[in-house]
Amino acid sequence: MADHLLEVQNLSVEFHTAQGTVKAVQDVSWHLDRGETLAILGESGSGKSVSASAVMNLIDMPPGRISQGRILLDGRDLLKMTDEERRRINGKRIAMVFQDPLAHLNPVYTVGWQIAEIMCVHGTAREKARAHALALLERVGMPEPEAALDKYPHQFSGGQRQRLMIAMAVAMKPDILIADEPTTALDVTVQAEVLSLMQELQRETGMGILLITHDLGVVAEIADRVVVMNGGRIVETGDAAEVYRNPQHPYTKKLIGAAPGKGQMPEEMDRDGEPLLSVQMLRKNYGAFQALKGVSFNIMQGETVAVVGESGSGKSTLARAILRLEEPDGGKALYRGRDLVSMDLKELFSLRRDIQMVFQDPTQSLNPRMTVFQLISEAWVIHPQILPKPHWRARVAELLTKVGLHPEMAQRYPHQFSGGQRQRIAIARALAMEPSLIICDEAVSALDVSIQAQVIELLDGLRREFGLSYLFIAHDLPVVRDFADRVIVMKAGQIVEEGAVRQVFEAPREDYTRALLAASLDPDPEVQAARREARRKMETAAA
């Protein structure tokens, strides 16, 4: 067994917190060979990042403590090395790519300087390092690499930044690349590009890639083997395709079962009659930049309309303009025939309760200093006509039950809940207003897959129960496919395609839509392989 490149044996890590000792990972073993991609798959809190942190010596001790185990790099135990020895290994033999590249690039240095810095630290001359940095930028496909060397991190897009991080990581030709959720913050098309870049580099250098992810699609796209983690333990390990086709452990089965994009697509519904919301030529400019260039669409009563598009396509601006969180610069938004855009503030106030919003990140959208009861009942403080005060407690309990929480939780504060529970609270708060339209701005993107499925199910149930309509803004196509009736595809502030879900997904008319669909990742490795093939053909055809 000594011939593995990197091997983790029976690793256990504990953290000492005020609530006692938390065992972050227990008895975890895995190995990585040269030229291989191993994915550690798990949801938040499963401990999937902890073993990688232990490899990189990133665990703060205390409060962390490695209570047992060995980490062997070429047969030598990293945990027995001095800090000096490990520093020499970090960056040179083992490199890491993080989820949020902006947070890991220093904003006050040029990227050329930062890439060269890594090489200088490991003993390369400055001039030589700069020349090498230029070559690296070319290699990772940075447009105009010469000019890019002298730019600062904020001047790049998210995908370009991730390319920079990869360039920095592979600068010293490491044997192992650890990528912690490398594409989670990126658009689907960019995600596909970054993943294929990593694969190309792997083929060239023969490095082993350790990929930490929550996304079955990413696993299907590039992993050879997968380690599934839950609650700090490895529940299943094996060949990626084999694990998907034939999961053994109940948790893996649940995870695969929860992956969106497999349900029956709804039939197109009858769209006659007065629309609930009719948006007409809505425009919004930020200075000279046109965020919305005249957007028009209708939402019928009881209908779910999804807006998809990449970041910067204007989909969030659209939601904010309809709600007048941003003042639109032109156009109309007729809600039951009344124009939200030209309405004065007083009239808008009375309509506020009809259109509610569920935000992306429930951690931020709930005031940390208010209890759940205060959060939900705030609706009735603001709009006293909905419910008289004596009924508040009963109604809060009812709403909490409706979204699948316990009524006793009303006295707790948001930080005492998990991400999925918080999003349920946010939904309960929106429901307290008794709205007829809920705008979900990436409402499930920040949640784990299994919780995502539950929240979608909850929203779907509420739609049937109350006849709610949704404007569902998302970048995740499989979720949209499961949940929406109609899809609007946006690009650069305009609608490029609109239609029933089945039509858009099965027979997209526009190239852009086709590109989006091709780039989205399917959890099935075989489907993914076929898509990869199709994408390659499209690229060759384009070239």
Add this chain to the structure above:
Amino acid sequence: MAMSDTATTSPRPKRPFGTFLSLLWADKFAFVAMLFLLVVIFCAIFGPWLMSDAAGSLNLRGRNAPPFQLDLGWAMILGADSLGRPLLPRVIIAAQNTMMVAAGAVVFSMIIGTTLGMIAGYSRGRLGQIIPRLADVIMSFPSLLLAVIVLYMLEPSVSNIIIVLAITRIPVYLRTARAEVLEIRERMFVQAAKVMGASTGRIIFRHILPVVLPTLVTIATLDFAFVMLAESSLSFLGIGIQAPEVTWGLMVAQGRAYLTNAWWLSFWPGLAIILTTLSLNLISHWLRIALDPAQRWRLEMGGRKNG
């Protein structure tokens, strides 16, 4: 405001005061600090009424009498000043003016500064431009010079000193409040409140203020000491508190001439200033934890390790 809401809806009703006490007891330092402050406040309220005779009586045989000697009477336990007036009663009666000036200046500057800062931070219009410039104007003036000019023209009295000191301290709160509001305004829960139709007042007072307040309270406690000392420099220049009125800062200043042979003249009022400031700091630290739901468990679990 949040407390009363919670209390009425709690499944196991607790008295807010009982919760307050148990949270305070959990942090022993804060508890002692609170006791000390209560003593200071008691002295400030009742001191002049109980002790002004003792504090004003001259005893020329006891000039600069050293502390811890009882042969001149109990009042001389902390020694006496250069005119033979006993220090203990003087420290006690000085608490009133000191606390009035310091608390008055801090409270006024905090209220005005925070209000202006929140308006400046929240409004996107011209007010948001003008108010910070106002703070710049005040800050560009040496605060002591400003105080000297104003007090030279106005009558030097306790209320005027409060006004002057309050004005010079406003920018601190204004800038902090504005900076914090600018950030919090963009947070999602503020947006969420807007979507619910919450009024501007409700957003500011219910959603933004509770988040900003702990920072401002911490600044205020630090400012408390600063204001006490600023007042003493004004008094030292002769435009602050006028004799026979007395404050701790003034006592420290007056004792300076005798530091080499009678250290206790400055020491006792100085100690009072230090202890008061320290107590306020400890309490503000405790308050910050007690007011934050995400931190409160540190106190609720018994306060073994907080901080």
